[in-house]
Each structure stands twice: as structure tokens, then as C-alpha cells.
Amino acid sequence: MKYAPWTFVLLTIFFQACKQDGPAKLPTQPVHTDVAFVQDYSIKYGLAGEGITLKNVVSDRNGVIQVFSSAGLLKPFAGSFLYPGTLVVDRTYRPLADKKIKALEVCEHQFVYVDDKAVLSNAWAGELYMPHTLPTVTRFKGNREGFLLSDGQQLEYVKNGKSLWKEKHAENILDMAFDETTATFWLLTANSLQSFSTKDQTLKTVFLGKDLTSFALTGKGKEAVIGTREGYVVIDLTSATQKGERQTKLPWTEITCVRTIGDDLWFGTTRGAFKIRHDGKFDHYASKRWLPSDLVVDIAEGPEGSILILTDQGLGQIVLKKMTLHEKADYFERQVRARHIRHGFNATLGYMKDGSLATGSLEDSDNDGLWTSMYLGAEVFRYAVTKSDDALQNIREATEAMERLYSINDLKGFPSRSFERRGYKYDDKPWRRAGDPEWDWKSTTSSDEAIGHIFAFGVMAELLDDQDLKHRAVTLIDSLMQHVLDNNLYLVDWDGKPTVWGKWNPDYVNQRPFGVGDRKINSSNIIAMLQTAYHFTKKEAYKTKAFELLDKHGYFKNLMYPMSKIGMAAPDADDWSKMLSEAWNHSDDEMYFVGYWGLYRYAFNDTLKTRYKESIIDHWQAERPEKEGAWNIFTALTGTPDFDLNEAVWYLQEYPLDLIHWKVSNEHRRDIERIEPNFRKQTIRDVLPPDELPINRHNANRFDLDGGDDGASEYSAGDIWLLPYWMGRYLGVISAPVEK
Incomplete structure (x- = not known):
């Protein structure tokens, strides 16, 4: 996610770095060289009991972590990414159990303790033992020569085993620091720095x-x-003056701790932790994606460059691991196969309790066909690039699921939304009984599924070298599109009526005003679908119908209508048009871009292809503020040199490894610039990184600041991440992994 260095080179330079693994590219298109970046993720440790107050956390030169608490010394036990551990009593040194430990620090990278009688350590052969006279000491700082101790108000300086100074302070001491260079101790109260x-x-x-x-x-x-x-202030200690104004444009201003780790400045707050980046912006860690709770108590450097963030409910260890995009893809491939395959579908793991993967169950979706189409497309691109047998097997299994959507019902060429074993109690009306007494299928299929199916089957038919799978893909294209033609450009359900969202007929499409998005998207999608069908079947009926729509019914004008003119319907428009245009529909973006593959790739002629390119880039221009990785990569298929590759890579690098749908809130943040309400639902000037937002698919608004279901589900990377990555690899705008 963070500290992401990336390099962009022209195609001619890229050829020298690694083997070409996609189709021919224009030499003007940039290419991201996939060198390692730093990916962060969190390992969390909760409390083993109730009523424990956590005070501070430290780590020594051996990578051992200790937490000081009201229950004494604690240490992390077990715990790994996505599988939380626990803070348990540290019994490593049994004699310490007899000590009344009051505070814990690290001195010269070794653990140092203070009890009611002395400062002591098990390091240095245990020789450090420096008596003091503050039995209720609460904090201390120093080095092996001397320490300054405080019980909140009284202060005592001990050196070489002797008490040299003691004084009562007028205010409660909140924090302390020691400057080795000047041998100066610094003390903070609520009203002063001394x-x-x-x-x-x-x-x-x-x-x-x-x-x-x-x-x-x-x-x-x-x-x-x-x-x-x-907020915070900066003080010049040489002149004892404040530098600049108080800083309040922060992720949150109620600061609980300030720490320097290496060259970085970290802040803990009552709403998470953040680090100031070198560009002046912030890396913000909040929500259970990163921390046991958002009330930060302490921050410290951890083992192997990790960051330890102690909260009132436990410890979050932010691990920083170097990996390439390809290595991240390998992890996500395993995530999908391990937890997100339901009858071959790319599915969500739902019904979880507080993010526990052990409690999850695979759930069906109205969009099983769409999410699976996007994953299927990703695996086809992967196979085209790598010739992986594993990818090919994944394609076979997903294809079987997609084929059964068509065969499980009695409607010729009509794809079900989903299917599931009978006996499970469904309350949804769309569920229908299948002819097989063991199964049910879900009806009311929409255009979302249709365009997704045609996209996936098209890339299969074009890019696979397995003749059986190619034939099956073409058969599915033909089956679906023949149904559409036979039913006057409608998807017709079990009841003989068109589904609510499966309508491409001119009577429906052109009933909408030009500025209503459904007129443009339905025109764009159906032409893409008919072009794909003709490209692989060569049936003239598909081509004839497409040109009839383009020329006679104005679908070319519809699909070329500028995206900037899409907006709310006029006051005198029909109610359905008003409903469709209350605000920008981000699901439409997903349908547009998935459809652009067939619209541009399989255009009937070069003249249309050139005009389609204009339409695609016009749409992309409108989408640029969202920095949506998939839309940028889809735009690259046109050969344009400008498709925000850097933002696509930013999206891929910044997307979290943890795809659990934790509850995330950003509305309170002071570091974001809000803008006036608008039709596109863009809420702030600059979109936040993916790892600071709720987990969402490509059909969501990336400017939604809040969301999540408290860890009740984990999303699949199959459609969210693997599709843009492997498409980028296939199109040649992302390189194979390269050693730096």
C-alpha cells in the first residue's frame, strides 16, 4: 500500500527489461515496470481478559514485543494476517513476577523496567539495578548512566545507583523524552513543555x-x-518559539501520542493512527482492518521495520513487506481459490462474525454471473500471458458454472442469475424450482449479467488455445444473443415477460431522454454484444440487427452522446426516467467498461472503431477523479498513450490485502477537501487510497467515505483486483516482475 515506488518506461526500454507477454502495443503507450514496492498489512492481538488497561508497547533488538498494562507485562501470542492473536501474560522471566513493575521502556534496544524500588533490566547480564525513592513511579526515561523518574508529580534523577535530585512538580507529568546528544530530559504537562x-x-x-x-x-x-x-504544534527548542500555526488539517485532531520512528513522524489519536508522508499527505490507519480499536494508546517501532500501534483493546502490528504486483496477484489467486469458489462461481464469503473467517459461509448473489464473468476474464488474461495449467483449470470450472446458468432453467438461451441446492430456505421471490429436484435457480436476470457474460465469453473465444473451451464460449455467446434476437431485444423470463433490467429494444431505450444514462448505456452495451456475437459466429443476423439499431434507431448517436451531458431528467420527463437519473449510477460504469471490450475490440470496421475510441476516452475523462484501476486499464485497450497508468498502479498497490468488509468511517477527517454535492456523487476533491476506504467492487462510488458491515463478509479479489491486473499484463502496460 504505502511508500510505493513505481517506474514508468517507454515500450522500447521495457523490451530490454523483460519479455513481452501481451499483444502488440503502440510504442507510445507507457509500461509499468513491476519492481517490488512495500505492501502493508496488519496482524492484530486482542485482550485475553476484561478490565485490563494497556499503557505502552516496546520491542527490543531481538524482535521481542512487550506491552505494559494494569495486569503487568503482556506479550503477543500466536496471531497472523487475518487470524488474530492474543496479548497474554509474559512469564518469560519468572523472577519478574515477584516485582511490582510500574513502567516499561527500551534503552539501547533492550528492555528496561522500573518497579517500586529500582530501575532494572535482564540485559547486560542483569547488572543494571538503580534504586530510587518513588514507590508509585509511573514513567521514566534515560540511559544506563542515569534515569529521570516521575510518579506524575514528583521527579527524581538517579545516576550510577545514586539519587542526585528530587523535586515535586506543580503539574501532572504526561510524557517524557531524553535527548542523548545534549543529555537533556524533556517533560510535558497539559500546559507546558519543560x-x-x-x-x-x-x-x-x-x-x-x-x-x-x-x-x-x-x-x-x-x-x-x-x-x-x-492538532499539533512544532516548537523550535533552540529559540523556544512556535514554528508556524497549529496544524489541524489532519485525519483527526484529538492526539493521544506522538512518536518518531526513523525519519517518520507518527500520531496516535482517538480515531486511529496516521503518519505524515514526505509529500505532506497522510497514511491513515483506522478501523478493524488495521487496529483492534481506533483509540490509540501508544506507537512504537516493531520487529523487522513493522509499526506497533497499541490501542485500548489490543495491539495492531503493521507489517511492511516488499512484494511485486505479480506476488500480490499470487496471494489473491490463493485467496479466491481457498475461500471464494461456490459451485465454480466467484463468490463472497458472508455470514461472518467480527471478521472471523472460521465463521463464514459462501453466499449466492444476484450477480453471480457478473462477478464470475469478471474473474473468468481475469483468468483468461492470466492464461494468455502465462499459459498456466492452473489458470486453465480455473477457467474450466468457472465455465461449467456459467454454462449451468443456462441449462438449469427451461428457457432457451436465458441465463439464470444464480443457482443453489434445494432445501436451503430462500425468501427471495426470484427463486424458481429447477427440473432437477435437488436444485433451484434465480430468475429476473439483468443487463449487468448479460454484458458480463458476453465480455468473458468473448475473451475466452479470442485468447484461449483450448479448442473445446473456445467452442463452448462461442456457443454461449450465440445462445444468449439468439435469445435476445428471438425476443425482440429483451431478456424474457419464466413468466413470458421481459425482466426489469434486460431491455435493449428501441421502444424502451429511446423512450428515455438523451441526457438520461440508460439511453446511452443500453445502446452501447447491445452494440458491443451484437458485434461480439457476429465476430465469433459470423451470423449475419447479428450484424444486420446492429446496423439497424445504429442507423435506423439512432443507437450510434445514443452511445456517442457526451458523458458530460448525462444528468438528471427534466421536470417534465416520465417518472421512470426521473428515477433512473436521480444521481450517477456507478454500476453503469462497470457495465460500460466491461462492454467496451466488445465495442472496441470487435468493431465492424475501422471507422466505427475510431469513433468508439472517442466515446471510451470521453467516458474515461469523466471517471479520472475516481482513479479506478479497472477503468484506466480498460481504456488502455484503445491504444491511447494517456490512460493514467500511474493511477492504475497506485490503485493496485494501495488496495489492501485484507478484503474483509470492515466498517470504515472517514466523514470526521479534517485533512480532506470537501466539494459541493453533485450529480456524480463526488464528495471530496481527491479520492482516498483504497486501503482507507470500505471494500467495494467496481460498481461502487469510490468517493463514498463510510461503509462496511462490521466484518460480516470477505470479498473476493477475483473481480476486484485480478481483473485489472491480468488485463494490464495482457495488454502489456504492466510488465512481468523485474528484479530491481
Whole structure:
């Protein structure tokens, strides 16, 4: 997700780096060289009991993690990505159980403790033992030579085993830091930042403020970044002056801790944690995708460059792993096969409890055919690039599921939405009894499924070298499109009536005003479908019908209508048109772009292909703010050099490995620029990264800031991620993995 370095090279340079693995490309199209980037994911550890207050977290040079709590020392047990572990009592050093441990720190990368009598450590052969006189000590800082301790108000400085200074402070000490370079201790209260010099053993007030909460030293100890309940301030410690204004344009302003880790500045808040990036923007970690809860208590550097984020409900370890897009694809291939295949369909794992994969069950969907079509297309592209036997077998199994959509009902050429074993109690009206007493099928199929089917069957027929699968794909294309022709450009259901959303007839399409999106999309989709059918069957009926629609019924004008003119229906329009145009329908985007494969790829002639390209790019221009990886890659099929490849790669790199539908909220964020309500439902100026948004398919609005189902489902990467990646590989705009 984060720190994503990517390189773009022209095709001529790319040929020198790796083998071409797609079709011929125009030399002006950019290519992403797939070198490793840093992918982050979270391993979470919850609390083993109730009533435990977590205070801070540290890690030593051995990669051991310890958490100090009201129940004593804790450590993470078990736990891996998507399978949470637990914070349990750390019994590693049994003698520590007899100590009344009051606080925990790391000194020279070793664990150091303070109890009611002394500062001590098990490192350095256990020789560090420095008595003090604050039995209720709560925090301390220092090095092996000396430590400053506080019980909240009293302070004591001990050095080489002796107490050299002790004084009562007027305010409660909230946070402490030690600057090794100047041998200076820094103390924070709710109203001030003070320094304590070990040379003259005096306290000095450096900054006065209000509602201060935590701080960290930066700039090699020359600056202090102080968190408050409303943002943060930067203090020049040399001049004791504030630098600039208080910073409040943040993911959240109620700051609970400030930490420097390497060159990065981290903030914990009551609504997650964030890091300031080098471009001034933020990497925001919130929701159960990343943390046990959003109330952050402490942040620390973890093993192998990970980040430890302690919350009131447990620990989130943000792991940073180098991987290529190809390696990410390998992970997602396994995710799909392990948990998301239902009768060959690409399905959602639902009915989960709090994100536990152990509790999930595969669920059917109205769009089983569509989600499976997109996954099927991804696997075809994968096979075309790699000739993988595994991909070919996945194609066979998905094809079997798709074929059964047509055979499980008695309607010639009519695809069911889904099917399931009889005996499961369905309340939905679309479910019908199949002839086979063991099965039911779902009716009311829509144009979403139809265009998805034609897309997948088309890429199968074009790109596979398995003659049996090619023939089966063409048969399915012909079967569906013959049904459409036989039924006057409608999908006709079991009751002899057109389905609500399966209508391409001019009487329906042209009844909508030009500015209503259904007129444009239905025209675009049906021409793409008829072109695909003609391309692979060579049946003149499909070509004849397509030109009749284009010329006689104005479908060419419909599909070329500028996207910028799509909007709400006029006040005098019919009610159905008004309903269709209340706001932009992002499911339409999915149908458009999936259909563009057949519209452009199988155009009847070069003149149409050139005009179709104009329409596709016009649509893409409207979609650019969403940075939708799939739409950018689909646009690349036209050969245009400008299709925002960098944003497509950003989408692929930033998409989280965790596809559980956690509840995510961003409405509270202060770092995003909101814009006026609009027809396209764009809510903010710049779209947030995918890993800071709810998990959604391509038919969702990427400007929706909130969403999720509290971890009740896990989505499949088959349609969400694998389709744009493998299409990009096939089109040659994403390279095979390259060693840097």
C-alpha cells in the first residue's frame, strides 16, 4: 500500500527489461515496470481478559514485543494476517513476577523496567539495578548512566545507583523524552513543555500551551512536535518559539501520542493512527482492518521495520513487506481459490462474525454471473500471458458454472442469475424450482449479467488455445444473443415477460431522454454484444440487427452522446426516467467498461472503431477523479498513450490485502477537501487510497467515505483486483516482475 515506488518506461526500454507477454502495443503507450514496492498489512492481538488497561508497547533488538498494562507485562501470542492473536501474560522471566513493575521502556534496544524500588533490566547480564525513592513511579526515561523518574508529580534523577535530585512538580507529568546528544530530559504537562538539564539539575519552562497530550523530539533534538486535543504544534527548542500555526488539517485532531520512528513522524489519536508522508499527505490507519480499536494508546517501532500501534483493546502490528504486483496477484489467486469458489462461481464469503473467517459461509448473489464473468476474464488474461495449467483449470470450472446458468432453467438461451441446492430456505421471490429436484435457480436476470457474460465469453473465444473451451464460449455467446434476437431485444423470463433490467429494444431505450444514462448505456452495451456475437459466429443476423439499431434507431448517436451531458431528467420527463437519473449510477460504469471490450475490440470496421475510441476516452475523462484501476486499464485497450497508468498502479498497490468488509468511517477527517454535492456523487476533491476506504467492487462510488458491515463478509479479489491486473499484463502496460 504505502511508500510505493513505481517506474514508468517507454515500450522500447521495457523490451530490454523483460519479455513481452501481451499483444502488440503502440510504442507510445507507457509500461509499468513491476519492481517490488512495500505492501502493508496488519496482524492484530486482542485482550485475553476484561478490565485490563494497556499503557505502552516496546520491542527490543531481538524482535521481542512487550506491552505494559494494569495486569503487568503482556506479550503477543500466536496471531497472523487475518487470524488474530492474543496479548497474554509474559512469564518469560519468572523472577519478574515477584516485582511490582510500574513502567516499561527500551534503552539501547533492550528492555528496561522500573518497579517500586529500582530501575532494572535482564540485559547486560542483569547488572543494571538503580534504586530510587518513588514507590508509585509511573514513567521514566534515560540511559544506563542515569534515569529521570516521575510518579506524575514528583521527579527524581538517579545516576550510577545514586539519587542526585528530587523535586515535586506543580503539574501532572504526561510524557517524557531524553535527548542523548545534549543529555537533556524533556517533560510535558497539559500546559507546558519543560527541560531538565543533568548538568545543573534544574527545570526550565520552554513552551506554554493548552490541552497538551504528548510529544516527540525531531530534527536531531532541535524541535519538539507537541500533540494537543486539537492538532499539533512544532516548537523550535533552540529559540523556544512556535514554528508556524497549529496544524489541524489532519485525519483527526484529538492526539493521544506522538512518536518518531526513523525519519517518520507518527500520531496516535482517538480515531486511529496516521503518519505524515514526505509529500505532506497522510497514511491513515483506522478501523478493524488495521487496529483492534481506533483509540490509540501508544506507537512504537516493531520487529523487522513493522509499526506497533497499541490501542485500548489490543495491539495492531503493521507489517511492511516488499512484494511485486505479480506476488500480490499470487496471494489473491490463493485467496479466491481457498475461500471464494461456490459451485465454480466467484463468490463472497458472508455470514461472518467480527471478521472471523472460521465463521463464514459462501453466499449466492444476484450477480453471480457478473462477478464470475469478471474473474473468468481475469483468468483468461492470466492464461494468455502465462499459459498456466492452473489458470486453465480455473477457467474450466468457472465455465461449467456459467454454462449451468443456462441449462438449469427451461428457457432457451436465458441465463439464470444464480443457482443453489434445494432445501436451503430462500425468501427471495426470484427463486424458481429447477427440473432437477435437488436444485433451484434465480430468475429476473439483468443487463449487468448479460454484458458480463458476453465480455468473458468473448475473451475466452479470442485468447484461449483450448479448442473445446473456445467452442463452448462461442456457443454461449450465440445462445444468449439468439435469445435476445428471438425476443425482440429483451431478456424474457419464466413468466413470458421481459425482466426489469434486460431491455435493449428501441421502444424502451429511446423512450428515455438523451441526457438520461440508460439511453446511452443500453445502446452501447447491445452494440458491443451484437458485434461480439457476429465476430465469433459470423451470423449475419447479428450484424444486420446492429446496423439497424445504429442507423435506423439512432443507437450510434445514443452511445456517442457526451458523458458530460448525462444528468438528471427534466421536470417534465416520465417518472421512470426521473428515477433512473436521480444521481450517477456507478454500476453503469462497470457495465460500460466491461462492454467496451466488445465495442472496441470487435468493431465492424475501422471507422466505427475510431469513433468508439472517442466515446471510451470521453467516458474515461469523466471517471479520472475516481482513479479506478479497472477503468484506466480498460481504456488502455484503445491504444491511447494517456490512460493514467500511474493511477492504475497506485490503485493496485494501495488496495489492501485484507478484503474483509470492515466498517470504515472517514466523514470526521479534517485533512480532506470537501466539494459541493453533485450529480456524480463526488464528495471530496481527491479520492482516498483504497486501503482507507470500505471494500467495494467496481460498481461502487469510490468517493463514498463510510461503509462496511462490521466484518460480516470477505470479498473476493477475483473481480476486484485480478481483473485489472491480468488485463494490464495482457495488454502489456504492466510488465512481468523485474528484479530491481
